[in-house]
Amino acid sequence: MIPIQPRIKICGVTRCEDALLACQWGADALGFVFYEPSPRAVTVAQAQAIFQILPPFVTTVGLFVDATVEFVQHVLQQIPLDRLQFHGDESPEYCHAFARPYIKALRVRENGNITAAIADYPHAQAILLDTYVESAKGGTGVCFNWQYVPRPCAKPIILAGGLTPENVSQAIQQVSPYGVDVSGGVETAKGIKSAEKMAAFIRACRVSS
Numbered sequence: 001m002i003p004i005q006p007r008i009k010i011c012g013v014t015r016c017e018d019a020l021l022a023c024q025w026g027a028d029a030l031g032f033v034f035y036e037p038s039p040r041a042v043t044v045a046q047a048q049a050i051f052q053i054l055p056p057f058v059t060t061v062g063l064f065v066d067a068t069v070e071f072v073q074h075v076l077q078q079i080p081l082d083r084l085q086f087h088g089d090e091s092p093e094y095c096h097a098f099a100r101p102y103i104k105a106l107r108v109r110e111n112g113n114i115t116a117a118i119a120d121y122p123h124a125q126a127i128l129l130d131t132y133v134e135s136a137k138g139g140t141g142v143c144f145n146w147q148y149v150p151r152p153c154a155k156p157i158i159l160a161g162g163l164t165p166e167n168v169s170q171a172i173q174q175v176s177p178y179g180v181d182v183s184g185g186v187e188t189a190k191g192i193k194s195a196e197k198m199a200a201f202i203r204a205c206r207v208s209s
């Protein structure tokens with residue numbers, strides 16, 4: 001039987017060289033943060049420069065946090081994003097209104113039951129589970145207890161939050177997610193990806209599946 005390999009998304013890409021290396025090592029998707037307070041935020045111009053050098057067959061994901069409809073549309077008009085990712089408190093109606101495939105991020109709290117929250121987003125293509133941290137909306141480098149991932153789940157699950165080359169293998173074995181998403185765990189500084197860490201992360205994903 002062919003083993004099921006989790007899809008790998010490298011999030012918070014800000015530089016052409018990091019995007020190219022991530023693709024070279026075999027990342028399936030790249031995430032671009034359109035949320036100004038984030039240290040990993042990109043401008044439309046930065047994202048356009050990266051898109052010009054991307055190879056084919058890599059899914060591009062635009063990440064927004066409680067953005068205005070106008071801002072999301074403004075970005076969509078200028079950048080051919082494959083997917084939208086909503087990482088704030090966006091309603092199901094808001095997420096669906098763009099008529100684009102989207103990923104809804106939900107942040108898992110201590111002892112949190114997220115099954116009901118997942119059911120609130122019937123049109124989401126996948127649910128990304130990240131760690132609830134009061135002071136930040138995401139990209140915290142903090143893991144949640146993977147026992148809280150509902151199994152089976154009505155939607156494909158993308159596991160995020162504090163994943164690293166060291167723990168991703170254990171995460172995949174425990175959760176069997178559709179995909180994994182990493183930001184801080186493959187960086188040398190916020191927004192600056194490490195070639196070695198990206199390679200190690202992707203290798204660990206492939207070995208464990």
Ligand SMILES: O=C(O)c1ccccc1NCC(=O)[C@H](O)[C@H](O)COP(=O)(O)O
Nearest residue numbers: 011038137138139141161162182183184
């Ligand atoms: O990366 C950010 O700075 C960020 C800010 C606000 C909302 C979301 C953000 N990132 C979302 C991601 O997709 C991250 O990959 C995910 O939260 C996991 O991050 P990490 O724990 O650093 O791997």
